[in-house]
Amino acid sequence: MLETAREFLLQIENYPISEKIEQKLTNSDRALFILHDQLNLEVFPKEVLAQKLLLIFVESLKYATFIPHHKQKLVYILSSQRHFAIACHQQGFPVINLFTEGFHAEVIADFLAQYPQIKLTYMQPSEWDTRSQMLALNDQFSDRIEILPNNFFIADAEKFKSKIKKGYRLETFYRELRKQTGYLMAEGKPVGGNWNYDKENRKALPKNVVIPTVPEVEPDAITQEVIELVKNYLPDAFGRLDKFGYAVTRDRALELAQIFIETRLANFGAYEDAIKVGAPFLFHSVLSIYLNNGLLLPQELCEMAIAAYEQNTVPLNSVEGFIRQILGWREYVRVYYEAQMPQVRESNYFEFFNNLPQLFWDANTDLLCLKDAITNVLNYGYSHHIQRLMVLSNFSTLTNTDPRQLNHWFWLAYVDAYEWVELPNVLGMSTFADAGILASKPYVSGGNYINKMSNCCSQCTYDVKQKTGSSACPFNYLYWNFVDQHRHSFIENGRVSLMIRAYENKTEDEKIAIRDSSTHFIKNFKS
Ligand SMILES: Cc1cc2nc3c(=O)[nH]c(=O)nc-3n(C[C@H](O)[C@H](O)[C@H](O)COP(=O)(O)OP(=O)(O)OC[C@H]3O[C@@H](n4cnc5c(N)ncnc54)[C@H](O)[C@@H]3O)c2cc1C
Ligand code: SF4
Incomplete structure (x- = not known):
């Protein structure tokens, strides 16, 4: 591994922007360190940028390998950072690219020790570990380090953090943010009279609907170089x-955002929860990737969507649905992360200890809904929200899989995965591992839900109409088994849910069959 690491570094050390490094360093007394997920100068204070400070970028081998990130995630992170560094250089900033076998903070420490005249500014990292590692530098260099608040989000996390506890739901937070930003507001009231249009959304896909394609961006020479690096040196990713x-530049990402607004946003709301075999993107934006490393900013996407609504090109239900995801969910999970870290990382409310099934690594399964979702992840480092929530996480919970293993998988498997956004979605929203701080009840369902929202079941070897037995859809009996075994988690506001009553109404024979089928499936399930 060490030899591989050295070779990897040797390759990238020839990179053009690290030339004349000494000259830049002796001429500098202040530098700005920009992390790989902070690639947007508009977010940095004008007075900092006006000084045309030396910009430092770091390529960290340990960050690239501490989990076996999806190869496309590695290419995306490295290539977009290199493109950004070059663009900054072209705008007149002195730029250096530091390479390290360690984490970012290790090379920054060496750098500060080697150039004692340089004072360093950086923006607070979004991810906990990088933040802690950088913070530790203060022990040695506190008088030379300035930390800027992280400006990549709309909500002030400090203001909302203390509210994150059981009972504080997305809806309250979202309405506050709508008022704060004025997005889709008119004279203090929500545009159209409602805060949400969910009843017009969440439809199944009609058979003959035409799904627009999401354009693919041809890798340029810089991306090709990174692809070769990852292929040769990190083959086990x-x-x-x-x-x-x-896309790996802001300009191309903006073009893709515009294409989404023009071709898919109109149907985004209606088919937000639909699944179609072989159609990974449907009417989703596929923009989280760019939002999460700063190529796109959340405000500008909300404003582009609102502008399209004001020009009458897209309906309110879709625009509100889209704004709710970005201004609501995305900001909310980030505040949750700030409030709940680091203890939430170890949460496992149901005390599930089964290993993550092998199929999550190779898509080798005859449960078609799962096969399709994981195939999308292998192919693109992407699957849309409802596959993440109602197929992958649902299955993981129903098979008593350790949510921390699922969390680890989601972090490495998706191109848009950074811990601040992935962890709350997995341990909070999807698996109820946090005991209901984020979600009011576990997101679990039987095959009926997947059948209603997708075309998977008609092509699957399992029968979604059968409730128990070897050819029945496993989601069916696993779901009722879960309701039975974890009934306390379905008690909301002191009220027993309809689901528990429905289970109680089953005959004793039905209950035994559910239990037997589930025990057999979980025990024998390999892939
Ligand atoms: C188990 C699980 C894991 C997830 N992991 C991630 C992750 O690692 N990174 C990530 O960005 N999102 C994650 N999400 C949230 C959501 O699924 C993705 O943001 C979305 O699928 C990205 O695709 P898109 O850009 O096409 O989104 P769209 O469906 O087009 O939605 C528009 C935007 O809204 C935002 N958004 C929507 N839902 C959420 C949400 N629940 N949390 C945060 N932002 C949201 C995203 O920025 C997204 O780009 C996860 C959800 C679940 C259930
Ligand atoms: S029948 Fe069950 S396993 Fe098969 S696709 Fe439908 S929900 Fe998935």
């Missing part, structure tokens, strides 16, 4: 690389 087609 997760997923396929040959389908890489993401």
Whole structure:
């Protein structure tokens, strides 16, 4: 591994922007360290940028390998950072690219020790570990370090943090943010009279609906170079690389955002929860990737969507649905992360200890809904929200899988995965591992839900109409088994849910069959 690491570094050390490094360093007394997920100068204070400070970028081998990130995620992170560094250089900033076998903070420490005249500014990292490692530098260099607040989000996390506890739900937070930003508000009231239009959304996909394509971006020479690096030096990383087609610059990401607004946003709301075999993107934006490393900013996407609504090109239910995801969910999970870390990382409310099934690594399964979702992840480092929530996480919970293993998988498997956004979605929203701080009840369902929202079941070897037995859809009996075994988690506001009553109404024979089928499936399930 060490030899591989050295070779990896040797390759990238020839990179053009690290030339004349000494000259830049002796001429500088202040530097700005920009992390790989902070690639947007608009967010940095004008007075900092006006000084045309030396900009430092770090390529950290340990960050690239501490979990076996999807190959496309590695290419995306490295290539977009390199493109950004070059763009800054072209705008007149002196730029250096530091390489390290360690984490970012290790090379920054060496750098500060080597150039004692340089004072360093950086923006607070979004991810906990990077933040802690950087903070530890203060022990040695506190008088030379300035930390800027993280400006990549709309909500002030400090203001909302203390509210994150059981009972404080997304809806309250979202309405406050709507008022704060004025998005889709008119004279203090929500545009159209309602805060949400969910009843017009969440439809199944009609058979003959035409799904617009999401354009693929041809990798340029810089991306090709990074693809070769990852292929040669990190072959054990997760997923396929040959389908890489993401944008790696802000300009191209903005073009893709515009294409989404023009071709898919109108149907975004209606088909937000639909699933179709072989159609990974449907009417989703596929923009989280760019939002999460700063190529796109949340405000500008909300404003682009609102502008389209004001020009009458898209309906209110879709625009509100889209704003709710970005201004609501995305901001909410980030505040949750700030409030709940680090203790939430170890949460496992149901005390599930089964290993993550092998199928999460290779898509080798005959449960078609699962196969399709994981195939999308292997191919693109992406699957849309409802596959993440109602297929992958649902299955993981129903098979008593350790939610921390699922969390680890989601962190490495998706191109848009950074811990601040992935962890709350997995341990909070999807698996109820946090005991109901984020979600009011576990997101679990039987095959009926998947059948209603998708075309998977009609092509699957399992029968979604059968409730128990070897050819029945496993989601069916696993769901009722879960309701039976974890009934306390369905008690909301002191009221027993309809689900528990429905289970109680089953005959004793039915209950035995559910238990037997579930025990047999969980015990024998390999892939
Ligand atoms: C188990 C699980 C894991 C997830 N892991 C991640 C992750 O690692 N990174 C990530 O960005 N999102 C994550 N999400 C949230 C959501 O699924 C993705 O943001 C979305 O699927 C990204 O695809 P898109 O850009 O096409 O989104 P769209 O469906 O087009 O939604 C628009 C935007 O809204 C935001 N958004 C929507 N839902 C959420 C949400 N629940 N939390 C945060 N932002 C949201 C995203 O920025 C997204 O780009 C996860 C959800 C679940 C259930
Ligand atoms: S029948 Fe069950 S396992 Fe098969 S696709 Fe439908 S929900 Fe998934």
